[in-house]
Amino acid sequence: MRVAITGAAGLFGQGLVAAFSTRYEVVPLTRADADITNAEALLAVLERVRPELVVHPAGIPDLDICEADPARGFLVNCQGTRNVVEAARRVGAGIAYISTDAVFDGKKLAPYLETDEPRPLTVYGKTKLQAEQAVKTWAKHWIFRVPVLFGPGKTNFVEKGLRKIASGGEYVVGNDQWGCATHTVDAGMKIMEVVEKGPCGLYHLSNQGSCSRFELARLAAQLAGLDPEKVVGVPDAMLRRRTPRLKYAVMEMGALRQAGFALPRPWQESLADYVRTVLK
Secondary structure (H helix, E strand, C coil): CEEEEECCCCHHHHHHHHHHCCCCEEEEECCCCCCCCCHHHHHHHHHHHCCCEEEECCCCCCHHHHHHCHHHHHHHHHHHHHHHHHHHHHHCCEEEEEEEHHHCCCCCCCCECCCCCCCCCCHHHHHHHHHHHHHCCCCCEEEEEECEEECCCCCCHHHHHHHHHHCCCCEEEECCCEECEEEHHHHHHHHHHHHHHCCCEEEECCCECCEEHHHHHHHHHHHCCCCHHHEEEECHHHHCCCCCCCCECCECCHHHHHCCCCCCCEHHHHHHHHHHHHCC
16 A cells, blocks of 8 residues: 655654554655645646555644644644645545644543543634544545654654753643653554555544643653653643643543554553653
């Protein structure tokens, strides 16, 4: 199978390329290769490549950028995804879309199910939900909602903290944000398994277990042999960001269970493997 992966230079894009390359011919597409906001150029690329599957993580993942420039957020995340769906339809390829826990409002205080009604509070969450709706118009689709990402290849929440502490600073994080964490390569391998064997549809996906951002950063520091006391937890409101973060975004992986898939390993195990590579 030939697999095209959009956003291949991004954090999740690199994890997806690493995972799918273990089994398939992968065509990594960066923005320079295929701008998803240019429908004609994107279609020309896919007509040349002729993939059987398009994995689509490309977009603007930064909540504050989307909030500051909603038009850009909707252009890239919504219209860009519509263009990917139409191009995939034209070449007969399936599409695996990478969505987010930000489609929820964080007010449930119990793990979110795939059947729960989305209620996004942010521009970013709204753009991703509209993109999900576009993806559902093509029968050959899979949607994977993934939360906080860490993994090789690009700076992320975990690496940023480790480097800050290693250089003598403190890492200030929200201590009132509770959710799940996702190792990019682990998630990529599970996505590959689902598109090979599982039914189309919507899946929640992360490593097993839940944690706060504070707990995630603190354990990462400890695993790296750094002082975990250098991770300072404060209420998210004190960070003075443009966009408030969800207080609660734990997701239940019911669709994976129902389809008979084993869940990814616990987040602590994947974090330990990842941390060993960061400060080398």
